[in-house]
Amino acid sequence: QLAPHLPPRVTGHPWILLYCTARDGFSLRSMYRSMDKLSSPVLLAVRETSGQTFGAFSSTAIRLSRCFYGTGETFLFSFAPELKVFKWTGSNTFFMKGDADLLVLGGGRGKFGLWLDGDLYHGGSDPCETFGNExxxxxxxxxxxDVEVWALA
Incomplete structure (x- = not known):
């Protein structure tokens, strides 16, 4: 369902599972390590305890960073119950930022479109200016x- 929303340069390429909590454990640091030498786009999928699935497409690998990075190809998505895709609004460039304790995607006015804590145990999602998401x-x-990260093969 996400394929029509992906940039044309990645369509038709196979995806491989780089990281999943069921196999690799619950650790943001481990997730970063799984993408250490990666330069290709990634798909982040999160399932919370009530079964809702959502996530983000990033034009670059997810990494530790002191400032926000990414491109306008980055977007958030949710299956609630049908697919909803939230693309870049152009209002800011707060695409993604990650440190050892927190990964955030999207932002503005102190709100993040999606955030995950360092233990990959808690997360949150608010409407944000970057993606105009709910x-x-x-x-x-x-x-x-569960958390999964997929990358181009």
Whole structure:
């Protein structure tokens, strides 16, 4: 369902599972390490404990950073219950920022479109200026059941 929303340069390419909490454990640091030498786009998928699935497409690998990075190809998505895609609004460039304790996607006025804590146990989603999204999860904060990161093969 996401394929029509992906940039043309990545369509038709196979995807491989780089990181998943079921196999690799719950650790943001481990997730960063799985993409250490990666330069290709990635797809981040999160399932919270009530079963809702949502995430982000990033034009670059997710990494530790002191400032926001990414491009206008980055977007958020949610399956609630049908697919909703939230593309860059052009209002700011707060695409993604990650440190050891927090990964955030989208921002503005102190709100993040999607955030995950360092243990990949808690997360949250608020409407944000970067993507003009609604909350991706049923509640502003949620408990994480699974995280997967997919990359181009």
């Amino acid at each position: 909350s991706l999860a049923p509640h502003e904060q949620f408990f994480i059941r």
